[in-house]
Amino acid sequence: MSASLSRPTQRVAVLALTMSAALVAAGCTSNDPATTPAASTQSAAGNAASDNDAPGKKVVIGFSGPAADHGWLAAINNSALAEAKKYSDVELKAAEGTNDASAQIAQIETFINDKVDAIVLLPTDGAALTEIATKAMQAGIPVINVDREFSSPFAARATVLGDNYGMGVSAGTYACKLVKDKSLTNPVIAEIAGIDALPLTQDRSKGFADALKACNQTVDNRVAAEFTVESGEKQASNLLQAAPKIDILWNHDDDQGVGVMAALDQANRHEMAFIGGAGSANAMRWIKEGKMEATVIYPPTQAADGIKLARLVAQGKGISDLVQVEVPRRVVLNAPVVNKANVDQYLPLGFES
Incomplete structure (x- = not known):
């Protein structure tokens, strides 16, 4: 999720517990x-x-x-x-x-x-x-x-622990499903990461890239923000200027996603399937409204x-x-x-x- 700003994790097998x-x-x-x-x-x-x-x-x-x-x-x-x-x-x-x-x-x-x-x-x-x-x-x-x-x-x-690498894998696997379901040819896939210096961001990006390999896709455009609304809006605006068309966009963090959505609204750019990360209530409301495709839970x-x-x-x-x-x-x-x-x-x- 989300943006714990110094969260190193290791990629290990998930132990699913039904505790509460x-x-x-x-x-x-x-x-x-x-x-x-x-x-x-x-x-x-x-x-x-x-x-x-x-x-x-x-x-x-x-x-x-x-x-x-x-x-x-x-x-x-x-x-x-x-x-x-x-x-x-x-x-x-x-x-x-x-x-x-x-x-x-x-x-x-x-x-x-x-x-x-x-x-x-x-x-x-x-x-x-x-x-x-x-x-x-x-x-x-x-x-x-x-x-x-x-x-x-x-x-x-x-x-x-949450599973940062698993977040990327889930987002990338879902992106591959969209490529198949929408019959996308040469799709443009973009990524808005968190702070690049943090292991958690690196893990999320690696998981995303690894999962995209399953459908022979790569990230075409990528920027890094800072897990804040302001940085999300700024970096999303930069991304939109660099990429005139985007088919799938994954943003690592739903809090910074508030700024990303503001940039998408301002540029009137809603052609892409927008996938978030963390599981915020506002992201889920956007999903219900049809403004957002999905979000990946970081509990x-x-x-x-x-x-x-x-x-x-x-x-x-x-x-x-x-x-x-x-x-x-x-x-x-x-x-x-x-x-x-x-x-x-x-x-x-x-x-x-």
């Missing part, structure tokens, strides 16, 4: 939206196979997340707070969101001194927070790492999933739908495509840009 309604955004196991399961089939009650969600031992969880200066980041924080409220056996100590690594280190120090039972941490910078997270682990406090990975495997008990529920895992780890439980008796060390969420066929199922989970 928060995981609906990760529930599709196919890039074909027609095969996406209805959101209603994934119960808000969570694990139906056991009593994992029944009240257990009281646990105190410390949560430290980013400053909510972006729609996706605000959704990350809000979903974590909302998830904790579902459990009478969870006391959540939520630190103020920050983009300052030093301030976040101080927050984790406080959690350690308070002897919380578990910590859920979306670090401002994974490398910068690795040492303090390792200290918490050494103090016997399990750390659940969210979205931006630490630089040491000893810094976290479990890690919850804003990762911290909520972190809360659920922290509770299970602190209570000595596993995940009921797995044979393994302990919580996995790594969970990578899926990146399904949302289009007009399934948008009503996903719209309630969309975040506001």
Whole structure:
């Protein structure tokens, strides 16, 4: 999704979990939206196979997340707070969101001194927070790492990630489907990336390019923005000037997509199939209106999933739908495509840009 601005990820196999309604955004196991399961089939009650969600031992969880200066980041924080409220056996100590690594280190120090039972941490910078997270682990406090990975495997008990490479693969696979369905000959495919220096952007672009190879296509025009509305509009305007005709456009981030759409409106350029990334509510409304073809989910529920895992780890439980008796060390969420066929199922989970 979205634009976590320092999110390195590794490309690993998706582990699909049916843990809560928060995981609906990760529930599709196919890039074909027609095969996406209805959101209603994934119960808000969570694990139906056991009593994992029944009240257990009281646990105190410390949560430290980013400053909510972006729609996706605000959704990350809000979903974590909302998830904790579902459990009478969870006391959540939520630190103020920050983009300052030093301030976040101080927050984790406080959690350690308070002897919380578990910590859920979306670090401002994974490398910068690795040492303090390792200290918490050494103090016997399990750390659940969210979205931006630490630089040491000893810094976290479990890690919850979105799939940036998978986002690109989903977008590229859908683009190939459009090429076939529309019988496009020599289509012009364009891409508006996020910040090129970030591994997450590189992963998304590589996944997109790799998937396009399946239908013998490449990206013809590409620009990079900065995950902001302003940069999205500026770079989209540059792209439109360079490419008088575009058949398919993939924009990495729905927040910067607000600016992209503004540029498309201003230039009256709606000839292309516009694919977004992250899964914002406004993108889904555009899909319903016919102004946008699709968007690819980057789940804003990762911290909520972190809360659920922290509770299970602190209570000595596993995940009921797995044979393994302990919580996995790594969970990578899926990146399904949302289009007009399934948008009503996903719209309630969309975040506001």
